[in-house]
Amino acid sequence: MNITNTAVLVTGANRGLGRALVEEALRRGAKQVYAGTRKPLAHSDRRVTPLTLDVTNAVQIQEAVEKVESLDILINNAGVALYDDLTDRAALEQHLAVNLFGTHGMSQAFLPALTRSRGAIVNVLSLAALAPLPIIPAYSISKAAAFSLTQSLRALWAARGVSVHAVLAGGIDTDMSRGAYIPKSSPESVARGILEGLENGEEEIFPDPSSASMAESWHSGAAKALEREFAALLNGTAVGA
Numbered sequence: 001m002n003i004t005n006t007a008v009l010v011t012g013a014n015r016g017l018g019r020a021l022v023e024e025a026l027r028r029g030a031k032q033v034y035a036g037t038r039k040p041l042a043h044s045d046r047r048v049t050p051l052t053l054d055v056t057n058a059v060q061i062q063e064a065v066e067k068v069e070s071l072d073i074l075i076n077n078a079g080v081a082l083y084d085d086l087t088d089r090a091a092l093e094q095h096l097a098v099n100l101f102g103t104h105g106m107s108q109a110f111l112p113a114l115t116r117s118r119g120a121i122v123n124v125l126s127l128a129a130l131a132p133l134p135i136i137p138a139y140s141i142s143k144a145a146a147f148s149l150t151q152s153l154r155a156l157w158a159a160r161g162v163s164v165h166a167v168l169a170g171g172i173d174t175d176m177s178r179g180a181y182i183p184k185s186s187p188e189s190v191a192r193g194i195l196e197g198l199e200n201g202e203e204e205i206f207p208d209p210s211s212a213s214m215a216e217s218w219h220s221g222a223a224k225a226l227e228r229e230f231a232a233l234l235n236g237t238a239v240g241a
């Protein structure tokens with residue numbers, strides 16, 4: 001996958017990592033970047049087309065599908081993270097609505113366009129998908145669920161030529177992590193790491209120094225081997241055969 005001359009859609013494109021992904025896609029020669037935002041957005045580059053897009057709103061998702069002529073790369077970046085302690089079911093539902101069902105709804109809606117282009121979906125997840133951060137457990141649950149979604153869609157849509165990637169990022173210096181005392185990378189450097197990983201065809205992208213230390217053990221680890229073994233069941237290959 002080469003970003004040059006592609007059409008890219010980024011959700012949550014108005015600030016933080018989403019905004020940096022828009023700029024990085026432009027820098028790498030994307031011919032068109034659809035910037036999904038909840039509030040109106042203006043951009044000086046003529047290649048950027050703003051889309052009003054709350055990923056929890058099925059009507060707005062459908063309107064976006066109708067406005068996008070063709071699409072090569074869908075980046076599900078929009079996300080929420082709120083402090084909680086799992087006592088409030090509404091907090092869990094709020095995280096799932098955006099981080100899981102938003103990603104699911106966008107992916108399903110753009111599947112026909114991505115099938116036509118033999119394109120890619122990039123789901124921006126977190127290291128919290130692999131091990132929960134107990135200060136934000138509802139967020140961690142939603143990212144773990146979105147990681148499982150990513151792995152299943154990867155297996156289900158491989159035959160259509162659509163690749164599905166997970167970004168397992170460490171801390172990023174954005175509004176989301178403002179109060180957290182963790183190592184953080186700039187959104188610009190993480191955006192570079194994500195699109196570089198996509199261009200290299202990495203299924204799991206570890207785009208920053210704190211996540212990169214996980215990459216080797218993840219790619220050669222038991223969980224990845226099991227994912228491949230289970231995915232092979234779709235092709236009628238028996239496990240262990």
Ligand SMILES: NC(=O)c1ccc[n+]([C@@H]2O[C@H](COP(=O)([O-])OP(=O)(O)OC[C@H]3O[C@@H](n4cnc5c(N)ncnc54)[C@H](OP(=O)(O)O)[C@@H]3O)[C@@H](O)[C@H]2O)c1
Nearest residue numbers: 012016017038054055078079126169171172174175176177
């Ligand atoms: N920051 C970190 O440390 C970190 C680490 C690992 C992964 N991530 C992931 O990186 C992604 C981007 O986060 P960020 O750090 O850039 O956070 P951010 O600065 O808080 O930005 C979040 C973005 O998501 C948008 N958004 C929230 N709910 C939405 C909805 N229902 N529909 C559409 N857009 C919505 C926001 O739009 P509004 O401006 O309208 O609210 C905003 O553009 C998220 O998926 C996050 O989980 C972040």
